[in-house]
Amino acid sequence: xxxxxxxxxxxxxxxxxxxxxxxxxxxxxxxxxxxxxxxxxxxxxxxxxxxxxxxxxxxxxxxxxxxxxxxxxxxxxxxxxxxxxxxxxxxxxxxxxxxxxxxxxxxxxxxxxxxxxxxxxxxxxxxxxxxxxxxxxxxxxxxxxxxxxxxxxxxxxxxxxxxxxxxxxxxxxxxxxxxxxxxxxxxxxxxxxxxxxxxxxxxxxxxxxxxxxxxxxxxxxxxxxxxxxxxx
Amino acid sequence: xxxxxxxxxxxxxxxxxxxxxxxxxxxxxxxxxxxxxxxxxxxxxxxxxxxxxxxxxxxxxxxxxxxxxxxxxxxxxxxxxxxxxxxxxxxxxxxxxxxxxxxxxxxxxxxxxxxxxxxxxxxxxxxxxxxxxxxxxxxxxxxxxxxxxxxxxxxxxxxxxxxxxxxxxxxxxxxxxxxxxxxxxxxxxxxxxxxxxxxxxxxxxxxxxxxxxxxxxxxxxxxxxxxxxxxx
DNA sequence: TAAAATCAAGCTGTATACAGGCTATGCCAT
DNA sequence: ATGGCATAGCCTGTATACAGCTTGATTTTA
Numbered sequence: 458x459x460x461x462x463x464x465x466x467x468x469x470x471x472x473x474x475x476x477x478x479x480x481x482x483x484x485x486x487x488x489x490x491x492x493x494x495x496x497x498x499x500x501x502x503x504x505x506x507x508x509x510x511x512x513x514x515x516x517x518x519x520x521x522x523x524x525x526x527x528x529x530x531x532x533x534x535x536x537x538x539x540x541x542x543x544x545x546x547x548x549x550x551x552x553x554x555x556x557x558x559x560x561x562x563x564x565x566x567x568x569x570x571x572x573x574x575x576x577x578x579x580x581x582x583x584x585x586x587x588x589x590x591x592x593x594x595x596x597x598x599x600x601x602x603x604x605x606x607x608x609x610x611x612x613x614x615x616x617x618x619x620x621x622x623x624x625x626x627x628x629x630x631x632x633x634x635x636x637x638x639x640x641x642x643x644x645x646x647x648x649x650x651x652x653x654x655x656x657x658x659x660x661x662x663x664x665x666x667x668x669x670x671x672x673x674x675x676x677x678x679x680x681x682x683x684x685x686x687x688x689x
Numbered sequence: 690x691x692x693x694x695x696x697x698x699x700x701x702x703x704x705x706x707x708x709x710x711x712x713x714x715x716x717x718x719x720x721x722x723x724x725x726x727x728x729x730x731x732x733x734x735x736x737x738x739x740x741x742x743x744x745x746x747x748x749x750x751x752x753x754x755x756x757x758x759x760x761x762x763x764x765x766x767x768x769x770x771x772x773x774x775x776x777x778x779x780x781x782x783x784x785x786x787x788x789x790x791x792x793x794x795x796x797x798x799x800x801x802x803x804x805x806x807x808x809x810x811x812x813x814x815x816x817x818x819x820x821x822x823x824x825x826x827x828x829x830x831x832x833x834x835x836x837x838x839x840x841x842x843x844x845x846x847x848x849x850x851x852x853x854x855x856x857x858x859x860x861x862x863x864x865x866x867x868x869x870x871x872x873x874x875x876x877x878x879x880x881x882x883x884x885x886x887x888x889x890x891x892x893x894x895x896x897x898x899x900x901x902x903x904x905x906x907x908x909x910x911x912x913x914x915x916x917x918x919x920x921x
Numbered sequence: 922t923a924a925a926a927t928c929a930a931g932c933t934g935t936a937t938a939c940a941g942g943c944t945a946t947g948c949c950a951t
Numbered sequence: 952a953t954g955g956c957a958t959a960g961c962c963t964g965t966a967t968a969c970a971g972c973t974t975g976a977t978t979t980t981a
Contacts, residue, residue: 474765474934474971502963512936517963521750525757533706533963534942549846552796556788564784614781616859620852627848706941706964734933744966749933765933766972 474515481509482519489528489539490629491598496541500529527627542631544686550628551679557621558608558672562665565613569662576607577656584649591641597648598633604652608671611664632678638685647677706747713741714751721760721771722861723830728773732761759859774863776918782860783911789853790840790904794897797845801894808839809888816881823873829880830865836884840903843896864910870917879909 472480485505488494502513502520509516520537523529531537583600587593605625609618636644651674658666704712717737720726734745734752741748752769755761763769815832819825837857841850868876883906890898 499962501961503961513963514935514937518753518934520963521753522757525754531963532943534961535944536962546847549797550848553792553846553848553852556792556796560785560788564788565781614785615778616782616785616856620785620855623852624848731932733931735931745933746965746967750964752933763933764973766931767974768932 477511478515478518481515482522485519485523486526486528486626487602489523490602490626490633491595492630492633494539496539496630498539499536500539501536526623542628547628547631548679548682550624551675554621554624554628555672555675557617557624558668558675560614560617560668561608561612561621561671562663562668564617566664567611567613569611569659569664573607573611574656574659576603577652577659580604580607581649581652581656584645584652587645588649592637594633594636594641594644597636597644598629600652601632601648602629604655608655608667611667635682635685639681647674709743710747710750713747714754717751717755718758718760718858719834721755722834722858722865723827724862724865726771728771728862730771731768732771733768758855774860779860779863780911780914782856783907786853786856786860787904787907789849789856790900790907792846792849792900793840793844793853793903794895794900796849798896799843799845801843801891801896805839805843806888806891808835809884809891812836812839813881813884813888816877816884819877820881824869826865826868826873826876829868829876830861832884833864833880834861836887840887840899843899867914867917871913879906 485494485500494500500520502516506513506516520529520531524531524537528540529537530540580600580603583596587596590596605622609622612618639647651670654670655667658664658670717726717732726732732752734748738745738748752761752763756763756769760772761769762772812832812835815828819828822828837854841854844850871879883902886902887899890896890902
């Protein structure tokens with residue numbers, strides 16, 4: 458979760474080692490994706506160890522995972538730096554994600570349950586409630602994260618889930634960077650539209666269409682981005 | 690194997706930390722993929738640390754990477770065990786690899802250079818030389834590894850390379866397990882055929898066909914496997 | 922005899938001290 | 952004044968001792 462305060466509160470007494478690892482990993486990942494740590498930020502093992510009240514060892518493990526996810530670069534003697542993604546790679550990943558989204562409906566799709574519908578309904582409502590809260594890009598990003606997680610669960614092909622998630626988090630903050638440039642109304646309307654389209658497809662138990670809409674939305678992002686880069 | 694002796698010799702004096710990490714990582718990965726460590730094998734940090742003449746710390750880092758690659762499972766208090774892949778997951782990954790192979794020719798394909806041709810020629814020759822060396826499944830597997838690496842370099846889409854490689858190594862040993870059941874002649878002829886088809890496509894600078902042939906070969910493997918499982 | 926509790930041995934997880942690498946600052950020589 | 956160099960301070964990398972967990976054998980008890 459994403460809010461730091463909440464996370465701190467949520468720490469249970471009898472937390473196991475793996476749980477703590479996941480908690481800290483998600484925490485740092487979200488800080489990077491929400492630009493709390495913008496690209497170029499130097500993360501110190503020692504400082505974070507002190508913040509979380511543990512030693513450097515588990516923090517190092519989290520760092521190595523973040524490095525594997527492509528979110529940081531670890532350099533001996535220098536530090537651990539939040540990566541910056543160039544536009545070329547960004548486009549490549551979006552191309553890839555478009556294809557992966559379409560696969561979602563084709564490789565081992567799962568039956569859609571009322572739980573799934575309830576989840577997407579909640580996301581639609583959260584987004585609707587943001588209609589007049591101009592500039593709530595953070596909340597928009599959190600909804601996008603949850604949508605990604607929901608869509609991940611719509612295929613029984615576990616490796617495809619993994620890969621989709623990997624690519625999502627690798628570019629999430631770049632998307633977040635450009636969000637304000639689209640303007641609040643456009644960004645909000647776009648996301649609401651995608652959510653409603655996906656919801657409709659889910660109600661019809663038509664996962665192929667879900668993937669199709671997702672793919673269209675990724676293409677839309679690429680088009681918008683290209684226009685933004687051409688204008689100035 | 691990756692013979693231990695050779696590896697030991699190959700260690701240069703001024704090896705950097707990252708280089709040593711890669712060396713040990715590749716070594717253990719290959720031992721797992723070539724079934725030197727069959728599924729279920731328990732790997733001990735202490736034992737391997739002693740073998741490589743270092744402490745447990747860097748070995749642990751390698752273990753965590755292997756876990757991320759899906760090749761081992763680390764359990765606190767128990768040990769680090771080589772994973773076993775069920776057939777369902779195996780099929781899912783092959784389905785995924787088929788799609789990824791086709792993307793190779795579509796997403797940012799690179800220009801094929803004489804170097805690439807030389808590499809594929811060498812692989813074809815190595816395979817031809819195995820014609821009458823019945824049972825050299827190890828060498829066949831090593832050639833397959835090198836082919837995978839070559840194909841990875843035929844797309845400029847780096848994330849696609851990563852993912853393709855990830856999925857390859859995750860099922861490599863399962864493929865290797867079934868190889869003897871196909872019989873030497875069939876296994877050898879199949880691989881030689883794939884290599885020659887891919888070579889021809891590369892000579893024509895037709896990466897799309899390269900991916901297509903690769904995809905066909907993956908499908909052939911799935912079909913053969915299905916037949917094997919149906920017979921007994 | 923059988924079931925339950927105990928203990929021992931092995932493993933990974935953590936903390937910590939120390940070694941090694943990088944960088945910037947400041948001094949010294951030119 | 953400036954270029955080169957030494958050095959201090961930070962960082963990550965490594966080694967190691969210890970804590971915690973799991974499992975299976977052993978002993979105890981009903």
